[in-house]
Structure formats: C-alpha cells, structure tokens
Amino acid sequence: MCRWNAYLGQPLLIGELLYRTKHGLIDESLHSRMGAETTNGDGFGVGWYGIADRTVPARYRSVNPAWNDVNLRELADHIESPLFLAHIRAAIGSPVQQTNCHPFRHGRWLFVHNGMIAGFQALHRDLLLAVDPSLFDGIAGSADSEVLLHLALSFGLEADPLGGMERAVGFVEEKARERGVENAVQMTVGISDGERVWAVRYSSAHESRSLFLSEDVDALRRLHPDNPRLQQLTEGDRVVVSEPLADLPGAWIEVPESTAVLLEDGGYEQRTFKPC
Amino acid sequence: MCRWNAYLGQPLLIGELLYRTKHGLIDESLHSRMGAETTNGDGFGVGWYGIADRTVPARYRSVNPAWNDVNLRELADHIESPLFLAHIRAAIGSPVQQTNCHPFRHGRWLFVHNGMIAGFQALHRDLLLAVDPSLFDGIAGSADSEVLLHLALSFGLEADPLGGMERAVGFVEEKARERGVENAVQMTVGISDGERVWAVRYSSAHESRSLFLSEDVDALRRLHPDNPRLQQLTEGDRVVVSEPLADLPGAWIEVPESTAVLLEDGGYEQRTFKPC
C-alpha cells in the first residue's frame, strides 16, 4: 500500500535521496521492510518545486516500477529541488495508470498518501458527491487517495491543511460507518504548498503505517559518510520517510499515532491529528 | 475522435479485417480519410466473442498507437471470432490510459463510440450522478464514452439496447441544454451482446460522423480478390465500419443520419434513432 518520502531544505539533487541512500525509495520499491507489501511496483511519482519558483510544482509519474524506470534515474540525477515528494505504489484495487499515481496536485499543492479507504468501492460514489462541484473535474483518476485529497480541499485544506484533512477523514469515517465499514481510514499523508510540509500519521484503528522524521541533519550525514552531497546538508534540511533510510540510533523520530507534523523554516512542530 | 469496425459472421481471424484489407482500421489509425482527425494514435482496443462461448467477451486494449503495437498484430493473427469490435482512439480531453480505451464492457455487452459529448467537463458530475448507483463502480476510466454507456445501461440498455441508448442521449442533451450547451452529442456507436450488433449514427446537430455497412458478402470478396480468407466469407457475414475498407461502387451502404441498424442472423434492419 505504498511508501513515500519528502525532502525540505537546501536544494538537493532528487537522486541523492532516492538512489544514493542506504534504503532509499528505489530500494523500498523492491524491498520494503515495514510496508504492507514487500514490493511497491505499481507505478510511482515525483513532484518537485523549483528553486526559483515554488508556486507551480512539476511532476513525473509513470506506471513502471520505480526500480527499472530509466527516465526516473535520469531526472533524479539532473533535477535539484528545495522541496520534493516521491511516492511508490502498491495498487490495491484501482488500475495501474498514471492518473492514479501520486503525488496528486491542485494548484501549488502536492499530496501523497500511503494507505487506503476500506470499502472504497461501496463508498466511492458517496465520497465523490461530497467533493465540491468546482473541484470535481480536478479528479483525473480513480484512486481513493485522489478522492481523499479532493475531499480535504472541499473541506478547506488550502486555508487550513490539517483542519481540512481532519474534516475529510472524519467525513469518510462517518460515511463508512453508515455502510457498516469500521476502521475506514488507514493513512500516512504528505502535503505541501511549496514552502511547508505537513506529514500525518493516522488510522481509524490506531494501527497506522510507519512514518519517520529525520532527527537532524547530522543523522543524514552520519548515515552516508561516503555521499559528498549529503555531507553538505546543513541544519534544518529534513526528510520525512515511510521507512528509515538506514538504521542508526537517534537518527529518526517515529511520528506517533494520530499525529501531524509541520516542517517549516528548518524546524518542526507536531500536534494531535483528530478527525472531526 | 476515433474510428471503429465491427464484424459479425462466420469465425474470422481478426487480423483479416484489421490488417489485410485495403483501408482497414490499422491503416486508418495513421491515415483516416473521413474522421475528424487524420491520426488516431491515442490507444486502441479489440473486444471479441469466442467461437464456443459468446457470453464473456475478451478484450485487448493498449495506449500504444494501433499501428505500432506488436501484440495486437500477434493476437490478430491468431484469434478467430464470429463477432468482434475494434476501435482506435483520438483522445480529446480525457487521459490516454487503458481504462479510457474502447470497447467498454458490461457483462456480455461490448460498446464502442466515435464522437464526443460537448462540454463534458462541465457535465461530467451531473451525468455520473444519473448513473444507477449499482452500476457506478463499473466505471473504471474518465472518458465521456464510458459514462454514456453507463447511462444507457441505467436507462435499460440490456433489455432494450436502442431504447436505452435513446434515453441516454436524450438525457445528455437535456442536461447539456440546461447548462447552455447546444448540440451536445456526436456519435456513432457499436453495441453487441455477442449475438447481435446494433450500430447507431446520430448527432444532436445532425452532422454525424461517417458510418457504413457492407452491402453483402460479395462486396468484401470482390474488394480483396487476393485475400483467400475473405474469399471464403459467405452470405450474411457482415462488417460495420467508420470508413469503407476500399472504394467499390455498390459495396457499401451509408448508414443514414439519425438511424440505427440491427445486424442479426445474416440480415439487418434499420430504424430511426430518436433520443427521448
């Protein structure tokens, strides 16, 4: 059910994180350790903000497995970004097609999701109906994740990202209960407007997928002594990952259950995530 | 805006029609003469019924251009069928992905469409809402054609194919008018249940895309004197095509405007198509 990474800091070649870390996202696509599946080979996507302009994120998405996509390697080796999100997919139901690959995008916003809406097939129509009609045509694919984003947008994500997401999750849980589906939401999500990153770990059953935050930049440097680019990272450069890039005591902060983290200006803060 | 073919008759190698006719569908994918576009390279699909079992049609669909798809050639050269529909796509709006490739399928039914719903982006939500909730999750893609089929199913296509389609088209035209869109529907469609083929030529503006019916089997034989398989066709084997497979006086019957044709048991009949 997918894995993802986010990076926020000084401009970094995307490939440093994806390919040249011990257990980066490309390695996870074949050998996920903490995911619901070992293999995440049903497409992938990267969304990044430019160095000069952070208002219009670019995307590269493909239905190929991330590990064998030649273009991803090319791009990752040539594109620098101060803020990017990458996602690998293990499809559970919806078709393997580009429009179902993350990150999803709305204006300056990017969104990645690891998890699922249980019973989505039965809920799909109800949830679509609750999407604001003005946002309806922004839904290009058929994935539960894209609907979740558009619900959050409908419930105010742009003005209040965590509030919008809490209301969207609460709504999904309520609709699911009406149809007899318990524990409807399983998710870690990453959200960005180009300046900040919100990372949420939540599931209705309080058994959420794994999510970690890099403790500090020293951690990333110590983890990869042979990677000269990563050695240049400085205070405040930070990653959020579904799985630690490598094992190292003190390097990673596990995001607690039902918790949202906001990364901004080199620091971060966290608060409870409570659907309503 | 697409082109299509249908064949009904004694079992025939699919490739005889697609590749080994003068102006078959593969040639049309590059060199359409009567279509809205010369090139129909945004994916394709073939749906066929088996010789022994006509209740579960098979499909092969791909986002490749039909002219360069190696697998299509392989399959067309090895699969015989007494009834098949083939479609090449020129996308106008919805993504190039397998779930937007025709034929669409519902149980034993196959459906191909050449044309469009004008202003679909604005109408999409309204039309989806009118699809019977029990059919909603059968919509896998985002094409207007697939919604049109599911509207027709909602309005009774399985019991009364032409009636269901007339009501669906009428509904679309009405919803479009409400939003100020005139001449909403442009279509030729092919529908089959494995035994019969319904072919409809209609557009709200009465300027419909081209559609032809083979006059009789002699026509097909005379058109391709060097094709031994086509020489074996007998009375009642028939094709419906967006564009004639070759020029020959008397070989083709142009389906009139606002007309539906039913092919069955070696014969055919036609009647007016009148949305309601």
Add this chain to the structure above:
Amino acid sequence: MCRWNAYLGQPLLIGELLYRTKHGLIDESLHSRMGAETTNGDGFGVGWYGIADRTVPARYRSVNPAWNDVNLRELADHIESPLFLAHIRAAIGSPVQQTNCHPFRHGRWLFVHNGMIAGFQALHRDLLLAVDPSLFDGIAGSADSEVLLHLALSFGLEADPLGGMERAVGFVEEKARERGVENAVQMTVGISDGERVWAVRYSSAHESRSLFLSEDVDALRRLHPDNPRLQQLTEGDRVVVSEPLADLPGAWIEVPESTAVLLEDGGYEQRTFKPC
C-alpha cells in the same frame, strides 16, 4: 533472474496454470521462493501453440509486471492451448523492453531462459559474431538469452535441440574462459517446436536454478481439488516449472543438475546435458 513454466497436454486455458494454481507464475512474479530474486517484475511473456495449428506460435509480451497486466489476465482467461510457455523476468543488465522479454521465437520454435551469461557485457560482441549471419537479423533485442538461443540455432538446434544447446553453452564457456570469466553459464531453459518440450537444467558451476517436472497428472489434480478444469487433466498432461505450484509429497520431480528432459507423447525421458 526470471522464472518460467511450460505446459504440454490436452488444450488448457492458459490462465488455469498462471492464475488458478496455488503458487503459479503470477504469484511468483511477486513472491518467488526459490529464485535469485523475490520479485520478477521486469516484464513477462507467454508463447502458445494453437489447437489447430502448432506451426506458428503466438506471443504476448509486455514490460509491465505480470501481476498487474490486465491484458495478460484477459488473454489467459480466453486462450486455450495444448502447449505454452510463460516467463517472468527479473532484469539484470539489459533494458526492460519487449524485445528482451521471453519467449524468444524462431519460426516454430519458442525458447525461455532463467539464468544468465556471466560477464556478458564483455562477451557480447564475440558471441554475436559467432551467430550465423543468416540468423543475425533475427536478434531483435539485447538480452544474453536471445543471443544464447541464436547461438544454439547456429549450432544446429533445429535438427538436434539438445546438441545445439550443448554446443552453444560449450562455446560460451570457452569464450568466457578466454576472457577470464569462470562459471559463465547459469541456466534453466525451455525449448519447444510445438510438439515436444525440452527442459534443461545446467550451470557451469553446477549450482543451477531450480527446475521441476510434474510427476503425473494426479499430482496436479490433487493439488487443486477446487479447480474443475485442472480436475479434467488426464494422463500425460504435464508441466515444467521453476518452482512447484504447491507443496505435495510425490507431486514433483526435481530435474537433476546437468540434465535435460524431453516431454513428448504423454511421457518423458531424461539424459545428461553436457556442453561440448
């Protein structure tokens, strides 16, 4: 480094073997137990002989992972064949492209390979030069396996399949030694002319990848009591597999090291495989 299956017997829906066995090839594509890799997601292919005509095998090959290819499932559920080979790929070096997907084909011959030629990059040119010039243009891709087949064809495979293969392997080992590469060949291969199947297990280091033969048809039946189609198999229907379709004492014969098996007319015989 790939996994494969072959079936020889009364006509069978391809999907019965691929999808509706306990540990069929589709399952192996995600969860190989005995392969060099767990995941075999770098494309796949199926080659099959027709019921009426066994002289021109058909192929469907794709770069998608087998587990998520919708067309494979469609075809497997509609195509019956008395003899087919299926292969899933884990690429090690050569690009993920259709022309590198097995089975390779030459006239009526199909060929699948699990394994590799060590140091192929350095040997590639020498080996290509040894391919008979009349066969040279049959090489469409860049995989070591395809070169191996064309060497075997150059060394007489069509007249003497095992002899041709032994000479090809011997030649590769010799050329490799000249360049200081020991243990050049790792392989299990499946070869068919539409009537018979040759299966070989061999590696220069005598540590070959796994290969099994179904003991008898009772085994297949007992393994899948709930599969009505497999219940209809009769004496002499047989499969060769990289990995057993399920665990059952007595059901599987492991092909010994350096051994070739010939399946024909419901029976089989084996002999030593000795490169020369």
Add this chain to the structure above:
Amino acid sequence: MCRWNAYLGQPLLIGELLYRTKHGLIDESLHSRMGAETTNGDGFGVGWYGIADRTVPARYRSVNPAWNDVNLRELADHIESPLFLAHIRAAIGSPVQQTNCHPFRHGRWLFVHNGMIAGFQALHRDLLLAVDPSLFDGIAGSADSEVLLHLALSFGLEADPLGGMERAVGFVEEKARERGVENAVQMTVGISDGERVWAVRYSSAHESRSLFLSEDVDALRRLHPDNPRLQQLTEGDRVVVSEPLADLPGAWIEVPESTAVLLEDGGYEQRTFKPC
C-alpha cells in the same frame, strides 16, 4: 522518418520551443508538412545540457507519441537549458522501444538523426563489426541511427565531429555498394558536445530531408509576438529545425544539400559535407 529540433543560446524553457511555437515539434508529431510521413508517433526524446554543467546531458525518452505524453509537457514546462535537442520518431523497421529513441548519447555527446540507412537489415552485421570493440557495448538498441553514431565515434567523431561523420557515412555507402545497395544514406543529423551544435544535411542521392536554421533572433521574435519568453531572446540564440516553426520571409535559412553547419558562440559557419 523522424523530425528534430536543436536550440543553442541563452537558457530557455524547453517547452517554449516544443509547445509554444506555431509549428513546433509537438505539432509536427501529428502534422509534419515536409517529412516523409505526416505522423511521427513512434516515440520521442529530448536531451538537454544543464545551465551549470554542460558535461553530462540528461535525457527523457519515451515510446509514447510526443503529442500525448503528459510527462514531456511537465518537463518541458519546468526545465531550462542553454542547449537541447528534441526528436520525434516515425519508425521504419526497428522496434518502438526506448533504446531506439533519439537522442543517442555517448559521454557528453548527443546525437539525433532524421533519415535511414537503406538495406540496413542486410548491412547491420557488417556495420556492427566495424564499430570499435571498446564502443560496442554502448549500443543499447537496434536502430540504424545508433549504429551510425557509433561508427562515427569509431572514426573519430569526438576529435573531429564532421570528419568522423564523413568517414562513417563513406563507410556505410561503401559497404552498401558491396551488397548492391545504392543511395544508402539519407540523413539530417544534429550533434552536440554541450558547447556547439553541428547540423548536417546529406543523402547519397542528394535528395535530402529538409533542414533549416533560424536566420537571426529577430525572426523568432517576430514569429511569436505573443510569446513573452521568445521575445527575450537575443542575438545569437539560434534554432535548427527539420521544418520551419512558422512561415516568414527571411526568417529561415535552408541548409543546402551536402552541407554541414557549425553553431557556436552566437554565430555559425557552414562547409561542404563530403563522405570519404
């Protein structure tokens, strides 16, 4: 048989040239006016040099038609480059696969080709044998164009681009004549090392495909008065195109038959191209 563009000048968004010109390469992919085919839909590629580093060009290549590739549009709208080559393919023989898409690359060199080697199937082996063994494994695909590049590299392209190309073409013509193939080479090629662009128009029969050079920057500006980015082009920014981006008297210099042009430092010079 393909079309291509090259740009050399101040950093420019790739998309300005590909999408936001009157008859850019994306338009040519569907509506080529001067090419051997109207449609160039068998894959495409873009190679670009970075603003900071011109030693390692990046590539994005795909088998999709350029006109419907969503990722190409994304990248073209976000990547700026002072020197890039773009190519759209109409395959004539070799498979539609990424490794057959241009630009081909060797170290810092990029290479695009419009045209063909006549009788390539018969010549393929001989030509491959003439490639320097040290370069042999750089050939990843099966296209005649890639072999031509590697012959030119074998004959000294890196030290003397035009000399290397002349010797390569002369060699091909000679080998072709030995096999009774006259007029073996048809080509326009674009070659770059990241600093300069060489453009050659040549064919053995002296009936070469079209090739044009922008007269001066004023031309590009006048052609697109509504494109603010193109208005900012200055003296010395220049494009080479298979087909003019728009009709405008004096805007385009047709490269003469059997002629090579070198673009460098804002100026250009031309000389006769004479295979030897």
